[in-house]
Amino acid sequence: MTSFGLIGKIEPFDETIESWESYVERFEQYFEVNEIDPGKKVSSLLCLIGGKLYSLLRDLTFPDKPATRTYQELVRLLNNHLSPKPIKTAERFRFDKRDQKEGETITEYVAQLKKLSIHCVFNASLNEKLRDRIVCGVRNTQIQRRLLSEKDLSYEKAVEISLAMEAAAKDATELQSKNRTETRAVNRLHVKNRHSKPSDKKDRKQCYRCNGNGHVAQDCRFKDTVCHNCHKRGHIQKACRSKPTTPRKPIQRKKTVNFVADDSQDPSDDNYIASLELNNLARKDIIWIQLKINGKTMKMELDTGSAVSVMAKGEFREKFGNLNLKTPDITLRTYSGEHIKPVGYIDVLVEYDDTKETLPLYVVRKGGPALLGRDWLKEIQLDWKVIKETHAVNTVNPPNISEILEKYKDVFSDDVGTVKGITAKLSLKENKPKYVKARTVPFSLRAKVEEELDRLEAEGTLTKVQHSDWATPIVPVLKKNGSVRICGDFKVTLNPLLNVDQYTTIFLRI
Template sequence: MGPFDESVEQWSSYTERFEYFVLANSIKSEVMVPTFLTVMGGKTFNLLRSLVTPEKPGDRSYEEIVGTLKAHYSPKPLIIAERFRFHKRNQEEGESISQFVAVLKQLSEHCEFGHSLNDTIRDRLVCGMRSGTIQKRLLTEANLTLQKALEVSLSMEMANKDAQQLSTLTLVHKVSTNVRSKTVGGKPCYRCGRTGHHPEECWCKDLDCRSCGKKGHIERVCKNKEGPSSKNTEQRKSDFKKYKNKVHKLERTEEEQSDTPSEGEESLHVLSLSDDGQGYWVTPLLDGKAVRMQVDTGAAVSLVSEGVYRKKLHHLKPQPAKITLKTYTGEAVPVSGIVTVTVKLNKQKVKLPLYIVKGSQPALLGRTWLEKIKLNWQEINMVAKVGDINLQGILRKHAAVFKDELGRMKDITVKLTVKPNSKPKCFKARSVPYAIKPKVEAELDKLVKSGVLD
């Protein structure tokens, strides 16, 4: 029998173990108190001494010692608070019926339900379980007892697990490049929106939604996208108007969360907006016309602006494009159409699709062309700005702010507000340790020279 440790077990549990210890070792009642005082440990014994002083612990009976320490370690809780915790408890995610019932029994310890304990646990079990199917089954039972509710719930829970395992083994997995792929063998998972697995096996079941804050799904499939992370529509429109002439890099995405394109369309998402003039450039011949294009491995498609199309490719009739371009704020970038051009570059000649977009975006050579055309990367030139004129101008204009020396604030009056009727106090200056006096004096001299101190 080891000493009592309140971080390991409760006092009631320890006394119950001690009583079994007494029976197992045939300890007589005459030596029960000395034995108990011996095994409880020094920490608990000293606490008991302070609680019964000026008497000695050995002068008390076993029941008095247990009651005194119980009042200290386990004060009687408020019944209304314990019942509140009991009735607020519901079955949690991933918690089995058996675990749920065990928690309810533990919470009912100090509720004093009396003879209605089993009926109360039964009611909380039915009301708090997660499975609607099992709940409906229990509500149809006449003269439902706690034991019968447990038998029905456990059997249905086991049957559901077996059915899920069997259905998982028969799932058909399909690999598709279509962005709007159809479900194979059932509906998409309501937790992540993808197919090929059961929602109970989805890795998103333990994640919190960034939109509504609830656990068990992600923002892409959230049905209540009204959380703080969703952006105001008017603000998104203003952002698009601000940056619509700077659409630069595009990437194919399968995770559009709003403004889903119509059936048969693909969605392209703008990863970044950049108009800094830097990049790698090539000049292929498009139907015999030289067009300077920026090589962009982040762009899913190749595109030119309407201005380039009217100037060099107006003889080609554009066709409707089943594609949606989006900015990083989710706003659509208008696409005028798509044409098929003959591309000549590095002794290569291929017919490839080219998208025409509205605005003044730079011509981009995207991944669809890079899959068909091999580039000589050593000959690709990079155009970059030498220095930043605007930044240097700002630095020169405000040189006093950005200089290395400390600045000064002149002609400024500081007002200190103190509490009414406050009295000043004078304290003795703290002595500086002899070992650091030279360092302190050097720092003070430095502050005087820099003008911080006079």
């Protein structure tokens, strides 16, 4: 069959591009617009579907040839194989669990909800279900509050409000970003003009390194000098802001805490990189976070005062060898105004629990332990419950671990636990067994369902029987890790026949 002189074109079927149902719809339109003889439908279908699908069709019609079947039979065979009817309960479960993802627009979110609702059979309540899912699943809390405050909210109104607020938020962000850029440009110009007029004393600041005038702290000749009062580098004793101390008595330093900030921020902000020597901070007060960086397990000190995550050059070379560092585009500065130029930075793969993110790690020449700063905290959700837990240990007579494991071996066993000392009893309205035959499992889930059934039988949760008066269909639910959870749909068998205990509710008027 040639496409010369015909309207449109039908490509071979590709399941990665469209579903079989969609392909058949286009195929029908192709026949209609080109007024093809109905008697040639089978031949046209077999010629156009492609070699891969034709081979599958031969297997489905064996021992007959596909050409011996009617057009309706061929379409029905492929429908049953490629597009088995989904389970309504599972489809509704997926619909109810679908929330707006990060970075997903309202338009994309609504389109995905409509796609998920195809096999949910909502019928007349479709718009109501879509509206409820939008209100409950939208990520922006301001949009959600606005939708909840709307009286008699319809699906169309919910979409309209969400789109309008999303567009407004985007425009406002762009305008604010532009204003901040212009303001910083004006500030830089003002600083440049101020430095170009050394005779104007009103526009000049006193240097905090030496208390002198006529120069800025960055150009001060005492910026590498060690103070004789506080023993810190970067200023002289005359300009020291610390309380006077005895120079001969060394400072007992138990812990160094680093506060790091990006110097690209506005200079008027209170964000600095500071090296503070704290005498009262014990080793036990440090919060260590264990994670993986480029596949290597290591510990970093949690520091919410640090704007970026940093590591000393020596530790970096020890952990990661001679990896090539990128040229940094930021300059760090201390609390006292000293500028620190990082040696470089590198994008590393950070793994913590189920979170995997590619994040920048800055490398400085000297320093203490690696710091986990605020830039990583924005992307990594820490388990604060575990971090804040306090564990009391008996240090006088510490318990033997093997004794504890032996004493409570039932608790630490990997086997499925059982309830002991309690007998369950179900009271039925009538002892009339109900048998419901098994439902068709989607082809893509059959192997996983069989694997899960074998596992449950092996661990003793399920037991094979030859026959039974009772039978409940299963509902396979796909987990996030790709495995299947098997649930029993008892609402069609046992639940309607149960005598459920009723508890009287008493209201007291006060």
